[in-house]
Amino acid sequence: MYTDVKEDTWSFGGGIGLFLKKIAQPGYFDHLRTLVSSLNRGVNRKVALDHYTQLVGEEADRVLEIWSKQDRVQVFEETSRFVHRVIVRCLMGQDFYENHVDELYDILHHMETDIGHPLNMLLPDWVPHPPSRRLKQHRDRFGRIFQQQLAERRKDPQAWKDSLDYISFTLEDPRTAHLEDWLPSHHTVMMFAAHTSTVASIAWTIIELLRNPEYISEVRKALDAHDMDARHTPALLACIKETGRHYSGVHMFRTTHRPVDLDEGRYTVPPDWIVCISPYLTHHDPEIYHDPQKWLPERWLEHDSGTRNLNNPQEVAFLQFGAGCHRCPGEALAGIIAQGLVSHLLKNYDLALGNDDTSQDFSMLDFSKVGSPWLLGDAYIRLSRREE
Numbered sequence: 001m002y003t004d005v006k007e008d009t010w011s012f013g014g015g016i017g018l019f020l021k022k023i024a025q026p027g028y029f030d031h032l033r034t035l036v037s038s039l040n041r042g043v044n045r046k047v048a049l050d051h052y053t054q055l056v057g058e059e060a061d062r063v064l065e066i067w068s069k070q071d072r073v074q075v076f077e078e079t080s081r082f083v084h085r086v087i088v089r090c091l092m093g094q095d096f097y098e099n100h101v102d103e104l105y106d107i108l109h110h111m112e113t114d115i116g117h118p119l120n121m122l123l124p125d126w127v128p129h130p131p132s133r134r135l136k137q138h139r140d141r142f143g144r145i146f147q148q149q150l151a152e153r154r155k156d157p158q159a160w161k162d163s164l165d166y167i168s169f170t171l172e173d174p175r176t177a178h179l180e181d182w183l184p185s186h187h188t189v190m191m192f193a194a195h196t197s198t199v200a201s202i203a204w205t206i207i208e209l210l211r212n213p214e215y216i217s218e219v220r221k222a223l224d225a226h227d228m229d230a231r232h233t234p235a236l237l238a239c240i241k242e243t244g245r246h247y248s249g250v251h252m253f254r255t256t257h258r259p260v261d262l263d264e265g266r267y268t269v270p271p272d273w274i275v276c277i278s279p280y281l282t283h284h285d286p287e288i289y290h291d292p293q294k295w296l297p298e299r300w301l302e303h304d305s306g307t308r309n310l311n312n313p314q315e316v317a318f319l320q321f322g323a324g325c326h327r328c329p330g331e332a333l334a335g336i337i338a339q340g341l342v343s344h345l346l347k348n349y350d351l352a353l354g355n356d357d358t359s360q361d362f363s364m365l366d367f368s369k370v371g372s373p374w375l376l377g378d379a380y381i382r383l384s385r386r387e388e
């Protein structure tokens, strides 16, 4: 019921607006639905996803080569840089990537720090204070980067005619072309939506593989058997999906506009409340998942649970990407990014945990980000190239 409630009753835009309102231009959230629905048409086209798969492969090879030359690699931090580069290259395009990728990463970090600041959460918009001033500065800088790059594109429209980046799509599509002024805000929101959980998916999969090395050889064998086609290798997909179950922490918030009766009228949720559900709790319910605290990829390969659809209108028990009317439109891209990095890593490198101290506590989850939890304090890994 929760995942299907309509916007005029319980608002999804209001829910994410609680966190992200101040990083967007005033008025952006009025166009949220139109712009978000363009993701399915623009990003989830086969031709675009195939192209992104190729870009992810290039980025993965590049970044893994760099990691292998370092003494040790901070896994969440460095995966975060990798994911950012991929998101900018695929969604914004090669020009944003070549000219601004590092600056955009700094902007993302500054915004993340400032939106979580207590002054921003507690004070109304009209009260000036340093975090809100900084947010505005970064928002304006993001807007100028857009203006500059789009002006460059206009000088040579032929060069951008067939580009598969999402900005090109929205500028061409009649349903979104008139919304150009809102694109900076849309891409800021997309950077937040796309970043944290994709990083968590990759970094936790790497950590769990290192803690359960028997799966490393199994996944390598499966990748060989499938010609390195990560998108169709069940053993690898099961590892990534199990990470999605175990480390799911997206806050699914709604703000309420109308009263809704629950439990045959025993409770009424009034207007102007905030309601949320917790995928994390659902994913750790022993009535749904046996041994829920264990990372067990084989549960997705077993005949009963693996083949059962746990995300259907009667039983919404797997919520990594949400369900119903706000189900994540970035699921395919997130999958491609995670499958790309992990498969290239396992194929070409041997890996080990890089902490000298073997007693690291992997249960310290950091739920403070907009998305799935990271490991508090991060973890280190070491890479060395495998012999051919």
Ligand code: HEM
Binding pocket: 012, 036, 039, 043, 190, 193, 194, 195, 197, 198, 201, 250, 251, 252, 253, 319, 320, 321, 322, 323, 325, 326, 327, 328, 329, 330, 331, 333, 334, 372
């Ligand atoms: C592993 C990575 C990801 C996870 C776990 C994830 C999870 C989710 C979840 C649970 C929701 C529903 C939230 C709710 O109902 O309150 C959602 C929505 C959304 N996600 Fe993702 N996401 C991921 C990656 C991405 C990527 C890569 C993009 C961008 C390409 C993206 C864009 C969005 C957008 C725009 C929505 C809102 C959809 C709507 O309003 O209809 N996500 N995501």
